[in-house]
Amino acid sequence: MRFLLVIREAALPGTAPADPLKSLPLAEPETLLKTSGYQVFSSCQEPQIRKRIKEVDAAVLDMPIERMPRWGTLLLKWKPLPLLWWCSPDTAASSLEACETEVPVDGLLSPSMTASELHWALHFSAKHFFERRTWQDERAQLVSRLEERKWIDMAKSILCGVNKVSEAEAYDLLRKRAMNERKRMVDVATSVVKAHQQLKF
Numbered sequence: 001m002r003f004l005l006v007i008r009e010a011a012l013p014g015t016a017p018a019d020p021l022k023s024l025p026l027a028e029p030e031t032l033l034k035t036s037g038y039q040v041f042s043s044c045q046e047p048q049i050r051k052r053i054k055e056v057d058a059a060v061l062d063m064p065i066e067r068m069p070r071w072g073t074l075l076l077k078w079k080p081l082p083l084l085w086w087c088s089p090d091t092a093a094s095s096l097e098a099c100e101t102e103v104p105v106d107g108l109l110s111p112s113m114t115a116s117e118l119h120w121a122l123h124f125s126a127k128h129f130f131e132r133r134t135w136q137d138e139r140a141q142l143v144s145r146l147e148e149r150k151w152i153d154m155a156k157s158i159l160c161g162v163n164k165v166s167e168a169e170a171y172d173l174l175r176k177r178a179m180n181e182r183k184r185m186v187d188v189a190t191s192v193v194k195a196h197q198q199l200k201f
Contacts, residue, residue, distance in 0.1 A: 001038075001057040001058055001082075001122050001123070001126050002038060002039055002057060003038070003039045003040075003041070003055055003056055003057050004033055004038050004039070004040050004041070004056065004057060004058050004059070004060055004122075005040075005041050005042075005043070005049065005052070005053070005056040005058070005059040005060065006029045006030050006033070006040055006041070006042040006043075006059075006060045006062060006086075007042075007043065007044050007049070007059060007060070007061050007062065007063065007071055008028075008029070008042065008044055008062040008063065008086075009044055009062070009063035009064075009067050027111045028062075028111075029042075029060050029062050029086045029109065029111075030042050032111065032113070032118065033060070033118065035115070036115035036118045036119070037115070038118075038122075041055075041056065046074070049075075049078075050078055053075070053078045053079045054079065056079070056081060057081065057082075057126075058081055058082040058083070058084060058122065058125065058126065058129075059071075059075050059081060059082070059083050059084070060084045060085075060086050060109060061083060061084065061085055061086060061105075062086035062088070062091060063086075063091055064090075064091055064093070065085070065091070065092075065103065068083075068085065068103045068105070069102060069103055072103055072104050072105075076104065080129075080133060081129070082106040082107065082122075082125045082126050082128070082129035083103075083104055083105050083106055083129075084105065084106060084107045084108065084109050084121070084122070084125050085103075085105050085107075085108050085109070086109050086110070086111075087108045087109065087110045088110065088111050104132070106125040106126070106128045106129040106132065107121050107122070107124060107125025107128060108121065109121055109122075148185075148186040148189075151186050151189040151190045151193060152171075152174065152185060152186060152189045154189070154193045155170075155174055155188070155189035155190075155192040155193050156170040156171055156174065156189075157170075158192055158193060158196045159173055159174070159192065162196075174188055174189055174192070
């Protein structure tokens with residue numbers, strides 16, 4: 001992971017922390033990441049980001065947590081990539097309710113991190129991102145299989161009732177028709193169910 005996108009949006013009015021340490025100068029993400037050996041592209045303009053998104057290895061969101069879902073959705077639509085939150089006194093000044101916000105964050109970075117801490121945070125974030133993507137893909141496949149199973153079971157039930165055959169024979173009928181028509185079994189099952197639904201009216 002070498003090329004990072006930093007998106008910064010100002011804190012919401014009235015959310016600045018009343019912390020005396022806030023007056024201490026803190027490193028901005030661009031500065032800290034560049035001095036740690038990373039290439040950084042910084043922008044909050046959608047057209048600019050969309051133009052460069054293919055080059056980017058991960059995105060660092062420097063903003064209050066309430067603003068992250070919009071950017072997270074947008075970025076993941078353009079290119080799946082690890083999302084990290086820049087957790088500073090400004091961005092962490094949100095209320096506790098913000099903790100419930102659904103944000104696909106893979107890791108946290110902070111202004112106090114050393115170069116080696118940044119490296120490991122980015123490494124573990126990338127690992128977490130790929131594990132999350134694998135889990136999401138597996139989940140999508142399981143949901144798809146369950147949906148297919150539902151259509152096949154409904155079609156078998158219809159064929160059992162109409163043709164007065166057993167479930168095993170109904171399954172064979174669907175399988176043979178799918179092979180003859182060079183279609184997926186679920187597509188044949190869906191057409192059987194839809195045709196039956198139309199005939200009922």
